[in-house]
Amino acid sequence: MVKKIAVLPGDGIGPEIIEEALRVLGSVEKKFKCKFEFTFGDIGAIAIEKTGNPLPKKTVEICVDSDSVLFGAIGDPKYDNNPNVKIRPEQGLLGIRKELGLFCNIRPVKMFESLIESSTLKNEIVKNIDFTIFRELTGGIYFGEKKLSKDKNTASDLCIYSRDEIVRISHEAFRAARDRKNKITLVDKANVMESSRLWRRVVKNLHEKKYKDVNLNYLLVDNAAMQMVINPAQFDVILTSNLFGDIISDIGSVVGGSIGLLPSASVGKKSALFEPIHGSYPEGKNKGIANPIAMILSTALMLKHLKLSGPANSISKAVDLAIQNRKGTRDIFPESNYTTSDVGKYIADNIN
Numbered sequence: 185m186v187k188k189i190a191v192l193p194g195d196g197i198g199p200e201i202i203e204e205a206l207r208v209l210g211s212v213e214k215k216f217k218c219k220f221e222f223t224f225g226d227i228g229a230i231a232i233e234k235t236g237n238p239l240p241k242k243t244v245e246i247c248v249d250s251d252s253v254l255f256g257a258i259g260d261p262k263y264d265n266n267p268n269v270k271i272r273p274e275q276g277l278l279g280i281r282k283e284l285g286l287f288c289n290i291r292p293v294k295m296f297e298s299l300i301e302s303s304t305l306k307n308e309i310v311k312n313i314d315f316t317i318f319r320e321l322t323g324g325i326y327f328g329e330k331k332l333s334k335d336k337n338t339a340s341d342l343c344i345y346s347r348d349e350i351v352r353i354s355h356e357a358f359r360a361a362r363d364r365k366n367k368i369t370l371v372d373k374a375n376v377m378e379s380s381r382l383w384r385r386v387v388k389n390l391h392e393k394k395y396k397d398v399n400l401n402y403l404l405v406d407n408a409a410m411q412m413v414i415n416p417a418q419f420d421v422i423l424t425s426n427l428f429g430d431i432i433s434d435i436g437s438v439v440g441g442s443i444g445l446l447p448s449a450s451v452g453k454k455s456a457l458f459e460p461i462h463g464s465y466p467e468g469k470n471k472g473i474a475n476p477i478a479m480i481l482s483t484a485l486m487l488k489h490l491k492l493s494g495p496a497n498s499i500s501k502a503v504d505l506a507i508q509n510r511k512g513t514r515d516i517f518p519e520s521n522y523t524t525s526d527v528g529k530y531i532a533d534n535i536n
């Protein structure tokens with residue numbers, strides 16, 4: 185059966201890493217009985233340049249009309265360095281998450297055996313890292329009302345959550361915990377924030393009603409950030425709100441090896457989007473130094489979601505092999521001369 189894939193390369197290194205993901209999917213088509221139909225859409229700074237809108241209507245239509253969305257990266261320093269601009273590339277990503285109802289962002293963090301030596305932390309601390317962050321993605325402070333006073337001297341962002349928003353992602357996280365080590369940690373700031381206290385009440389309630397068999401514990405986000413560096417192997421499933429999830433997943437990505445390795449899945453009731461957790465790395469654009477692995481692993485997550493587990497596992501294995509044989513970019517192997525496309529080709533050639 186043909187799967188329709190919307191492809192949104194976006195900005196910075198986005199197009200380069202997407203190219204490698206598509207190369208790998210090309211190889212999957214040859215080795216397995218599956219076929220993909222790709223439709224490209226603009227998003228982010230490139231879309232602003234072309235149309236004035238970071239999320240053109242056409243792009244949303246392409247995504248709605250597809251089985252899955254592959255997303256590269258978004259962002260441009262031109263906008264980051266100017267707080268006065270009203271239209272920003274990131275609105276494209278936040279917009280598509282909202283439009284497609286992608287409330288559940290899943291970020292798996294695992295230590296690659298052969299990268300233990302290059303970790304910034306001691307071997308014994310990182311060797312057993314294997315956890316997954318469930319980050320709420322369409323609510324909280326990202327989407328609450330934003331205000332700037334007339335004199336521009338006061339600003340606010342509202343962090344707002346409803347019971348339903350918390351319940352639907354909590355179900356996903358509890359179910360995932362059952363398939364893993366049966367442990368879930370709710371990360372919040374319940375000692376200060378009312379919205380965090382709501383998270384605690386709702387999650388506790390759901391646990392008592394439906395998931396008594398799962399081991400639930402709570403951690404304040406500042407402590408969680410520290411624990412993730414001191415003893416990251418203690419975690420199994422982490423459940424958290426939008427902003428806290430954004431921050432702790434960057435910590436998770438480096439303790440697990442490199443930010444260039446961490447994929448993510450954003451799922452909703454109908455649609456799903458797959459993207460690396462790293463940004464657009466504009467300094468690395470067109471230099472052939474971007475690590476394509478997070479993007480390629482995001483593609484594997486997409487195949488799994490499309491119930492194509494065989495090809496998905498084959499991609500994961502080819503990535504493992506690349507890392508074992510030190511066929512990676514400089515961020516993970518400083519002595520390496522491998523370019524973005526060398527890595528992509530190596531992985532594509534080892535799909536079987």
Ligand code: IPM
Nearest residue numbers: 258259274277278430461463
């Ligand atoms: C991420 C990114 C985005 C976010 C940015 C680019 C808007 O950092 O996916 O983690 O903050 O969600």
Ligand code: MN
Nearest residue numbers: 430431434461
């Ligand atoms: Mn982030």
